[in-house]
Amino acid sequence: MYSDEEVLITLHDEQNMRKAAERLFLTQPALSLRLQAIEKQWGAQLFIRSQKGLLPTPEGELVISFSRDILQKKEHTLDQLQLLSSKVHGTLKIACASIVGQNWLPSVLKKYVELFPDAKISLHTGWSSEIVRSISDGDAQIGIVRGQTDWKGKKIHLFRDTLYLVDQELTSVEDLQQTSKPFIQFKSDSSYYQEIQKWWQKNFSVTPKQQIVVDQIETCKQMALNGLGYAILPAITLSEYDHINKIPLLHDDATFELTRDTWLIGYDAAFELPQVAAFVDVATEK
Secondary structure (H helix, E strand, O other): OOOHHHHHHHHHHHOOHHHHHHHHOOOHHHHHHHHHHHHHHHOOOOEEEEOOEEEEOHHHHHHHHHHHHHHHHHHHHHHHHHHOOOOOOEEEEEEEEHHHHHHOHHHHHHHHHHHOOOEEEEEEEEOHHHHHHHHHOOOOOEEEEEOOOOOOOEEEEEEEEEEEEEEOOOOOHHHHHOOOOOEEEEOOOHHHHHHHHHHHHHHOOOOOOOEEEEOOHHHHHHHHHOOOOEEEEEHHHOOOOOOOEEEEOOOOOHHHOOEEEEEEEEOHHHHOOHHHHHHHHHHOOO
16 A cells, blocks of 8 residues: 555646546545545645646645655665665666667666566656756666766766668768758757757758658657658667668768767765666676
C-alpha cells in the first residue's frame, strides 16, 4: 500500500483524480476516501477541484512539501543503510534522455536486473535539460544525457554515435545542394538543433529549400523511410534493416563532421551507492 505522502504527491503531480488513481492502482472512490482520511488527519482541506483539475490549497502546498521531504529523507536513509551492506539492492533512480531510453538503455537494464534481482528501478525520460534538473532536484540519482553538457559534477562518457543523412534517393552530402526535397527535423533540446545548424552552415551557404518539423524522432525517421524527405538521424536510431541510404556525416577535418556523445552524470555521492556503482559497471562494460 502506498503511504499518505506518496498519495498526496501523486495527486499533486497528476492534478487529476482518475490519473492519480490509475498510478496508485486504486479506484477513484477508494482514492477519494483515502484523501478524506488524510485531510481529516491534518485537520485541513488539502485540495480543491476546479476546471483545471485538482489544485492544492495553501495548507495542501505545505503538507505536500513536508511529504516530499519525508520521502527524500527515507530514500537517503535507505541508501545509507545499503552502504553498510555488500548486497546490491535498493532503488536505482535514473533520468534518461528519451532517445537513449528507447534504443540503448533497455538491453543494459535487462542485464542489470539479471545480475542484481534485488535492485529496483525508477526511470523517467525526457530531454537532456530535464534530466539535469531531475538530478538537481533530487528526483534521480544519475542521469543519461546527450550532446555537450556543462555538468560540474562527475560525468562518464558512455558512447559516441555518428549522425547520418538518411534518404531514399540521395547518395552523398553534395546531393543536398540540388535536391528540392524537404529537410525533415524533429523537436529536440536546443543543443541538438544548434549542432545541426552549425554543421549545415559550415558545409552550405544556403538554407534548406523546404523544412518539415515533427514532434518525435520516430515520426521523423518513418517519414524519411517513406520517401517524404531527408533527415539527419543518430546511429542509435538506425538499424541494418532500414531500407534507406545512410550517409555518415564524417570528415577528415573533425570540425566538419557531426557526432553525438552520450554521458552518464550525477553527484559524487550518488556514484558511491552500490546500486549506482553496479549500474556503471554494467553500462560501461566493454
